[in-house]
Amino acid sequence: MKLTKIAGIFLIGIATISTFSYCTSDAKKSNGKTASTDSTKVEEENQRTPVDTAKYNALIKKLANGDTTGKWPVKNQPYPIDGAILPFKRIVVYYGNLHSKKMGALGEYAPKEMWQRLNAEVKKWQKVDPSTPVQVGLHYIAAVASGTPGKDGKYINRMGNKQIDSVLKIAKMHPNTIVFLDLQVALSTIKAELPHIEKYLEMPNVHLGIDPEFSMKDGSLPGKKIGTYDAADVNYVTGYLADIVKKYNLPPKVFVLHRFTKKMVTNSQNIKLRPEVQIVMHMDGWGEPDLKLGTYRHFIYGEPVQFTGFKLFYKNDIKKAPNRMMTPEELMKLKPLPSYIQYQ
Template identity: 65%
Template sequence: MIKRSLLKAAPVLFFFLVLYSSCNFSNGQAAIDSAEADSLSRLDSIEKAKEEAILNNPFVDSNLYRSQVLALANGDTTGKWPVKNQPIPLAGAILPAKRIIAYYGNLYSTRMGILGEHPPELMLEHLDAEIKKWNEADSTTEAIPALHYIAVVAQGSEGKDGKYRNRMPDSQIDSVLSIAKMRNALVFLDIQVALSTIEDELPRLEKYLKLPHVHLGIDPEFSMKDGSKPGKKIGSFNASDINFATEYLQKLVQDNNLPPKVLVVHRFTQGMVKNYSDIKLRPEVQFVMDMDGWGPPELKKGTYRHFIHKEPVEFTGFKLFYKNDIKNPPNRMLTPEELLKLKPIPIYIQYQ
């Protein structure tokens, strides 16, 4: 009887079993979906925490940075390189992880450098070729493009205010920014103060320097502190002039939450930069002393040894001239492979 009753009840029991199983499966699937959602939520929280940690830790990896700086010293045994007490820069610093390859000049002149010598498309093709050479010569440090534009130009005539300098109009600076955008390139705005001062010229460029990819160059050669006309003799900057620029950039970075700015200072004589040891380094500013002289290879390397290597500040640069370096045959331009043998290795390369 019991067995027969069970047989008669089997269809009903099967129905309820299927229904029960279906409910359990749905509940189980819901539980899985809920668990996955919780897991994804936790992952999102972890990623957000990582992002917040990065934001709250505004400095680059100190160990990696020091190893890269040590590599730039290239085995120097004088004790000058790498620079002692070099600050760890803020996150977003370009140097020394990247090598900057810059084209220098002014859009109004075909004689002031390669930047203004050719139409933009052709000029950028030449820059691409140099970038390729550097990346082939040193695969450990990516070469990136930059346009180094003379935004304040020293001139032979005194002008309306007697300062012997010509400020480029915003329209020209805007054109350089547009050209740079074609290659996602950095932009450097260079100042030749003549009889003016860094204090008077730098603030005019502030709206451009607030852009993350725009950096600064200043040229002691045309800083005529004795009132001489620019070009008649070689001018100079004191450490105090340079410190004004770095402090100005520091505040700009802090106030606008920007990555560090690169400051390039040109040099090819002892007297162009006075009291170099008083130059203040800051985490917000990466300082480059750029060897700016032209001539045959051995003369240029000697200038680098005497005025760049012997008076260390932070990073170094090297300028190459397409015309002046080869002016007197058999003179020639130095190659990337040769420059990579220097002590320290330049991390900023400029072509004029």
């Protein structure tokens, strides 16, 4: 299937492109301590109980939505530790950056109006699937691929702590809101960029997103071609997040991975699942419904990882006939059901 006009490479310029990072090492070590020298910590970790496994099994079967191919639900996945959001809730978020009205609804509207619009979308999901509570969230692009090299020559524009703090403040306007910080790393790497937001990832309500579209491993400028991540990169990130979860006794982190082509995520069958991290493979393509459904079928349904997501674009999805966005009712027919819905 020819994939055109997907996942919007339309933001090259001042602080406007998304990027993604690259890493090849194994998971970050946890302070260099061993079980023999830190038995207390090991005992505390062993006391972390998994979720209600019977309920978990029932809900992931529900997410499979009648799939009979054996792909879904994903086999042999570990049960998450206590406090997991998925599959007990469906996450519904607004995406964007406070410095650009072109990058998504989060940033396009003033906070009060943004919340009115997002709450209207939440009500639609509550109506179409009342048995699944909605977890509201804001998905903020904390590192934006840039059209200019910057001081370090990495073509990345990192948002300062004041900007991220502003998003956390906006999140507090709605009870129990979670926040995703999205890293678009361009010519940098995921290993180099994660430490910039680590203090926020130590918070229980802050989660992570990364975008392979702008992970330019071959040195190409972001926006000129579609980038890529490998399973090894994903495993580095999940190891990094798992270490944070264990160190600070946090609930599992939700980790959103954008995708709309095969090469954006290579060797997905080698992605390692961990009790401390919940991976969402997120369909990030834009266009008419048939195109979006084809992208979901080939690259999300066809290569199972753990949970799935689906992105809806207020502007780009309506550019071609039938000139409309897909509805929650339509998305509830997907196999598997998306656990994460993102509006841009």
